Amino acid sequence: MKKNILLFLLTVVFASCSDFLEEENKGLLLSETFFSNTQELQLGVNGIYHLLIDAHFNDQVTAATLGSNDITSRFVGFQEFDVFAPTGGNAQTSRYWAEIYSTIAAANELILNYEGANATEEEKRIAAGQAYFARAYSYFTLVRIWNEIPIYTENEVSYDIGLSGPAEVYDLIIEDLRLAEEMLPAQWTGVQENIAFTSGAAKSLLAYVYLTMAGYPLNDPSNYARAASKAKEVIDNEGEYGYRLLDNFAELWRHEARFNDEIVIGLFYNLDFRNNQRAPFGQMPTEYGGWDVYFAEINFFNNFPAGARKEATFATEFYLESGDTLHWTETLQRRP
Amino acid sequence: MKPIKTIVYILVLLLADHALAQTKAHANKKDLLPGKAQTAPTRTLKVVDLALRNMTLLQALEEVAAQFDVGLAINPNLVPGIKVNKDLTSVTLTEALDQLLVETRLEAYLSVAGNIIVRSKEKAPVIQERNVTGKVTDDKGEPLPGVNILIKGSARGTITDMEGNYRINIPGEAVTLVFSFVGYQSQEVNVAGRTSIDIVLREDMQNLEEVVIVGYGTQTRRDLAGSQASVSSKDFEGHPVYNFAQILQGRTAGVVVSNTSGSPGQTPKIRIRGANSISSNNDPLYVVDGFVSDFNNVNVNDIQSIDILKDASATAIYGSRGANGVVLITTKSGQSGETRVTVASNVGFTQLENEYDLLNSAEYAVWVNEHFDQDVFSEADIEGFRQGAGTDWQDAVMQTGLTQNHQVSVSGGREGLRYYVSGNIVDEEGILINTNQRRYTLRTNLSTTIGERVVLDLNINATQRNRRNAQLAFGSSKEDPVWNSIIWSPTEPIFNDDGTYNQDDTYGSLLKNPFMYATESMQDDRQQAVSLNINASYNIFENLSFDVIAGLNQTANETSLFESELIDVSTGAIRNYQDVFDWQLTTMLNYSKTLGEQHQVSILGGYELYENEVSGFSANARNLAVNSVAYHNLSLGESQLANSNYAKWSLMSYFGRVNYNFADKYYFTGTYRADGSSKFQDDNKFGFFPSLAVGWALSEENFVKDLGIFDNLKLRASWGVTGNQAIDPYATLSVLRFLGYSYTTSTRFPGYGPAIPPNPDLRWEETAQTNIGLNMSFLDDRVSLTFDYFQKNTTGLLAEQELPLYAGMGRRASVTQNLGEIENTGFDINLLVSPVRNDKINWDVNFNLSRVRNEVIDIGDQEQISGGSYAGGLLSTSPFVVRPGEPLGTFWGYRFLGIWGTEEAEEARRFGNQPGDAKYEDTSGDGAIGPEDYQVIGDANPDFSWGLNNTFTYKNFEFNLLLEGIHGRDVFNLTYATAASIVNDSRSITLREATNYWTPENQDSPWPNVRNETNVSHMNSSQWIQEGGFVKVRNISVTYNLGRNITKVGDLRLTVSGQNLFTFTNYEGFDPEASSTGNRDIDAGLDFGVYPTPRIFTVGASLQF
Incomplete structure (x- = not known):
């Protein structure tokens, strides 16, 4: 009898559930189990756009263009690019490096997981297409600034991914963009209209990428033809893709016309939200609440032929909150 | 052995008559003729000749008994030692006895059973034999049942009853009674002229038979092969101790308790033999009555004993939770007998000990x-x-705080049921205005016997703790x-x-x-905790028992914060509610047996499940329209935000222990535990934690016995592995974070992106510890010494490793990894001395000394890990660093070399300085002072620490003095630094001595000339590293036991005491012990506006009836 009681007790106790040591997650969203349906795919895509906004908030992406003679910056980090002498410790680009890789990580996560989602093939394609586009775009900006970069397409922690040369990076960019142009819709409706990535945008970016590959550092002139034919697909099919040059160049900077047919890749900031969701004032003068991240080089401005184009290109007067108007010569940097 | 002999002797006396009668009856049968009854009168009529020459009276009586073939029942003490020289012819038994006893006060008669009974003629001789009565209690007034009382020089004695009362008949010539009880110091008392003697027995600290609590069981102190220390309630009774940790402070070697903040209700930092882990929690595991619990919820007055497990032999049975040592807390239980009520109150005040000279x-x-x-x-x-x-x-900001502690307890028991019920209120005002703590505790401990084989214990504890402005404890904000x-x-x-x-x-x-x-400031923290645990013990066979321990804790933590526009311009309020539910189910089989004469074996096997579940929510509101509602109506805010969280983890364990002891000479203990945790994945789920210990009681060996020096001498050695799994649940999984985007609208659509990468290879952090120990005691156990040397190596260190930026988790992102190694080596010495021990005066001294050397051996592929950030902006970098070869708690900054003197003007100019400016070491030699010149500038770890506890009792007075010393540690005094310098947030000097700064006429000043525009005073410099060693008078108390002299209803005790009365230190701040780093170990010994520990004066009274 005693033995029976004991055996009974032991059985009760030891026969407890075998999944006792499985982690039961309720409060956290985990990438292992996320991307399970249409809605979650969309949440992942929204996150990618958010990260792109973060990455471009401080205009660091303009670092790559500072080497030209049109703009310069008050920031040492950007000035280094202006004089073609960026250093490894460059504060501006290291921030951009971190944030653009965050975009890549978010895109990787979606790309690695979208196929298992309980969604239609079209819904999966559209979600993945935006992720491929974002990843290609991110690597494209990276490779142009740094040339040799780590290619990271997984989601596991790895401390020793080496640098890849531009050829490999461009291979990935082209592969991603080709997928994106197949997967993305040509037009969006609803809130995504005029802002989310389209197949036309993918083709346009692909043209830009080919164009870049034709020159330094790959120097492969055969890409000129590829660039031209990709661009022509978009130009010739305005009806389908909806991209055209605006009639009036100045319209591009008019607030009312901010969603327009000339914008291929657009990121929308919202003043109502805090922190990095607000519009970047990077290029605005300090007096305006901006940071003078970049402004026109004075010779470029002076030598620019006068006319409508010049008026549209340079902001020469700033309308302050106080109601006053500030001429560029009155600003701290004295630059338009 | 004496008490046992005494009992045996008393039993013999009682049984003598009966036993002899039986023997005789049996023997006589042989002489009997069938059918003819031989009766007593035949013996009475028997006539013999006796030659009783040159023998004692006793011998003569024995001879008589032998000749008449009857038994003799006699107390030999009654028989005078007179010589007999008599020839008796043709006498009957009665005549023989009469003639022998004629000159004595004895008489003899023949009992019905046929034995000679010899007794005193005077039935109750008032002078010769008298009654002494009294009561035996322990030193806190609890009655002691079963105490042996022996008339010295005789075998006569008695024992106390359940209420500790005794009554003993003593012969006139007896002058001394000996009171003895296992676990207590024996006492001899002169009884001359006294009829009522109450005795207080004191616990014998060095008693080897004392039962100590070990992991999942009990053992006698003699059997321990591992290293563990005990603190009994006797050691702190009478001291107004509000917090459990204060009990441990200075009382045990190897345990360092630091009051990192004087904020009322702040949990001190407790470390047993150093810190093992970089990023994990280094707190010991607290087990209350067999159940893992938060010690903050235990009312100190309910504690019966505390056992601290230090080496791996003792802790490894707790496996993955044992690496930081284990503290076992046992609460009081009811005693059989009459109901006892104790009412105790302490009232005191707290005050700031030192002020800055401003x-x-x-x-x-x-x-x-x-x-x-x-x-x-x-x-x-x-x-x-x-x-x-x-x-x-x-x-203006400091005050004298009032503290109060009131307690009522009722305990007792009757057949099959014992109970202990207590209620306690603690109310502490801090020395900083508007800070306080109130705690309410109720405990019920019941124990019942079901049938003959089952014992069921039920313990219920409920607590509520309220703290006001706990956020001001560490000075974390500027x-x-x-x-x-x-x-x-x-x-x-x-x-x-x-x-x-x-x-x-x-x-x-x-x-x-x-x-x-x-x-x-208005932050109110409230913690409500209820714990309930049941321990059922079923004695299956004589040697086999089965135990089930089931328990649960339900804890609700709530933080309510309101910030008026005086605190934050935009005003705000937060409510945060966290609900923690954890339960444990342990089943154990215990088998113990003595094989042959000398092999004692006991075996334990157990299985345990533990689960911990946290769920919570918080809501906050900004821009509150009305201030008067504080945090009670968040809807009055302009905007609200709500959040919720959930986490759960579980542990499944198998454990076992084997104890073997041969002839009380050789001891062996082996333990093993396998822990499976939900926090790890796949093959890493289970961790295995073995331990072995051996002990050799040299004092049982003849060659040591022959020395006649040692009462006890024992060598011990142990090795074992314990773990630390104090990582967050879900740490192996990749977590997503909220990232919204509005597309072209004004609505923010929710989105998610990766926040933490997956980390599936995370595994157990393991600590291997080797311990070598020695116990010895001599001079009748008046001096006993315990020495332990240990080495602990923690490998697979759980530490944050910064992620490469291309991992895409943002800047300064890191994941927990198993990397590196930390070593702790050191020793503990415990010395107990009783210089004076008699019935009037008792003086016990407990001295302990310990040293721990902590060293980071390896941190993986990184050169160093930065510590935490403090003082928002005043320090541009962390003042702490983790580097191989250095201990945790290493300071990192510039080395201050003094002031540039007039003759150094030229060299100063190289650095852009002039005479009068602060001078720092340029380790890089680049002619400029920058972060590349940072170096190790101090160490917050003490070289050694000690405690000295004196308990002195004289008659009804008890005096206690507890000192603690911590030596050879550094403290980074940023409070002092900012009072002495001009920095962004503090634009003037307020420290008196710092105004005596360098001028060409005052070249010896250590203070840079703040009027020099070229002067840069760095905050993270060795200039502000101060000696943080100290000796503190932790407790002085005087207790007077009035007994029932004043109040007839019960025993009254009065106590006057002081805690943290004096600090002897070279430290130049408020308190060298307090630290803004709180419970952390990478960071330690930083004073940035930290709340200093107060000095406390208390008066207390307790009444027991």
Whole structure:
């Protein structure tokens, strides 16, 4: 009898559930189990756009263009690019490096997981297409600034991914963009209209990428033809893709016309939200609440032929909150 | 052995008559003729000749009994030692006895059973034999049942009853009674002329038979092969101890308890033999009555004993939770017998021990005028300050706090049921205004016997703790009132003329008025905890028992915060509610047996499940329309935000232990535990934790016995592995974070992206510990010494490793990894001495000394890991660093070399400095002072620490003195630094001595000339590293046991005491012990406005009836 009681007790106790040591997650969203349906795919895509906004908030992406003679910056980090002498410790680009890789990580996560989602093939394609586009775009900006970069397409922690040369990076960019142009819709409706990535945008970016590959550092002139034919697909099919040059160049900077047919890749900031969701004032003068991240080089401005184009290109007067108007010569940097 | 002999002897006396009768009856049968009964009268009529020559009376009586073939029942003590020389012819038994006893006071008769009974003629001789009565209690007045009382020089004695009362008949010549009881010091008492003697027995600290609590069981102290220490309730009774940790402070070797903050209710930092882990929690595991619990919920007065497990042999049975040592807390249980009620109250006050020597308002005004080279303050102003205008900010924010502790307990028991019920209220006011703690505790411990084989214990504890402004404990914010009370200009008033708060300090601090900040801060923390546990023990066979321990804790933590516009311009309120539910189910089989004469074996096997579930929510509101509702109506805010969280983890364990002891000489203990945790994945789920220990009681060996020196001498050695799994649940999984995007609209659509990468390879952090120990005692156990040397190596260290940026988790992102190794080596010495021990005076001394050397051996592929950030902006980098070869708690910064002297002008110029500027070491040699010149500038770990506890009792007085010393540690005094320098947030000097700065005429000054524009005073420099060693008088108390002299209803005790009365230190801040780093180990010994530990004076009374 005693033995029976004991055996009974032991059985009760030891026969407890075998999944006792499985982690039961309720409060956290985990990438292992996320991307399970249409809605979650969309949440992942929204996150990618958010990260792109973060990455471009401080205009660091303009670092790559500072080497030209049109703009310069008050920031040492950007000035280094202006004089073609960026250093490894460059504060501006290291921030951009971190944030653009965050975009890549978010895109990787979606790309690695979208196929298992309980969604239609079209819904999966559209979600993945935006992720491929974002990843290609991110690597494209990276490779142009740094040339040799780590290619990271997984989601596991790895401390020793080496640098890849531009050829490999461009291979990935082209592969991603080709997928994106197949997967993305040509037009969006609803809130995504005029802002989310389209197949036309993918083709346009692909043209830009080919164009870049034709020159330094790959120097492969055969890409000129590829660039031209990709661009022509978009130009010739305005009806389908909806991209055209605006009639009036100045319209591009008019607030009312901010969603327009000339914008291929657009990121929308919202003043109502805090922190990095607000519009970047990077290029605005300090007096305006901006940071003078970049402004026109004075010779470029002076030598620019006068006319409508010049008026549209340079902001020469700033309308302050106080109601006053500030001429560029009155600003701290004295630059338009 | 004496007590046992005594009992045996008494039993023999009682049984003698009966036993002899039986023997005789049996023997006589042989002589009997069948059918013919032989009766007593036949013996009475028998006639013999006796030659009783040259023998004692006793021998003569024995001879008589032998000749008449009857038994003899006699107390030999009664028989006078007289010689007999008599020839008796033809005498009957009666005649023989009469003739023998004629000159004595004895008489003899033949009992019905046929034995000679010899007894005293005088039935109750008033002078010769008398009654002594009394009561035996322990030193806290609890009655002691079963105490042996022996008349010295005889075998006569008695034992106390359940109420500790005794009554003994003693012969006239007896002068001394010996009171003895297992676990207590024996006492001899002179009884001459006394009829009532109450005795207080004191516990024998060195008793080897004492039962100590070990992991999942009990053992006698003699059988321990591992290293563990005990603190009994006797050691702290009478001291007004509010917090459990205070009990351990200074009382046990190898345990360091630091009051990192004096904020009421703040849990101290407790470390057993050093810190093992970089990023994990280094707190010991607390087990209350067999159940893992939070010690903060235990009322100190309910504690019966505390056992601290130190080496791996003792802790490895707790496996993955044992690496930081284990503290076993046993609460009181009811005793059988009459109901006992104890009422105890302590009332006291707390005060700041040391103040900074700051400029007074007039001196400060003069200094400001001089500093700015203009008359900021007019002569009239300064005269006004001399008359008392201005503010002593330290006085303004500090107060004398009232503390109270009231307790009622009822305990008792009757057949099959014992109970202990207590209620306790603690109310502590802090020394910083508007800080306090209130705690309410109720405990019920029941124990019942079901049938003959089952014992069921049920313990229920309920607590509520309320703390006001706990966030001010460590000075974590720059607005902190403790820090600002040092840097605010003494020339500033607290209030403006219109009665509103003065919000701006014109020349000193840029931060908020400390009086206002402390007064208007409103954070209320409330913790409610209920724990319930059941222990059922079923004795299956004589040697086999089965135990089930089931328990649960339900804890609700709530934080409510309100910030008026005086604290935060935008006003805000937060409510945060966290609900923790954890349960444990343990089943154990225990088998113990003695094989042959000398092999004792006991085996334990167990299985345990543990689960911990946290769920919570928080809501906050900003821009509250109305202040008066504080945090009670969040809907009044302009915007609200809500959040919720959930986490759960579980542990499944198998464990076992084998104890073997051969002839009380050789001891062996082996334990093993397998722990499976939900926090790890796949193959890493289970961790395995073995331990082995051996002990050799040399004092049982003849060659040691022959020395005649040692009462006890035992060598011990142990090795084992324990773990630390104090990582967060879900740490192996990749977590997503919220990232919204609005596309082209004004709505933010929710989105998610990766926040933490997956980390599936995370595994157990393991600590291997080797311990070698020695116990010895001599001089009748009056001196006993325990020595232990240990080495602990923690590998697979759980540490944050920074992720490469291309991992895409953002800047400064890191994941927990298993990397590196930390080593702790050291020793503990415990010395117990009883220099005086008699019935009037008892003096016990407990001295302990320990040393722990902590060293980071390896941290993977990184050169160093930075510590935490403090003092928002005042320090540009962390003042702490983890580097191989250095201990945790290493300071990192510039080395201050003094002041550039006039003759060094040229060299100073190289650094852009001039004479009078602060000089720092340029380790990189690049001619500039920058972060590349950082170096190790100090170590917050003590070289050694000691405690000295003296308990002195004289008659009804008890005196206690507890000292603690911590030596050879550094403290980074940033509070002092900012009072002595001009920095962003503190634009003037308030520290008196720092105004005596360098001038060409005052070249010896250690203070840089703050008027030099070229001077840069770095905050993270060795200039502010101060000696943090100290000796503190932790407790002085005097207790007087009045007994029932004044109140007839019960025993009264009065106590006057003081805690943290004096600190002997070279430290220049408030308190060298307090640290803004709180419970952390990478960071330690930083003083940035930390709340100092108060001095406490208390009077207490307890009444027991």
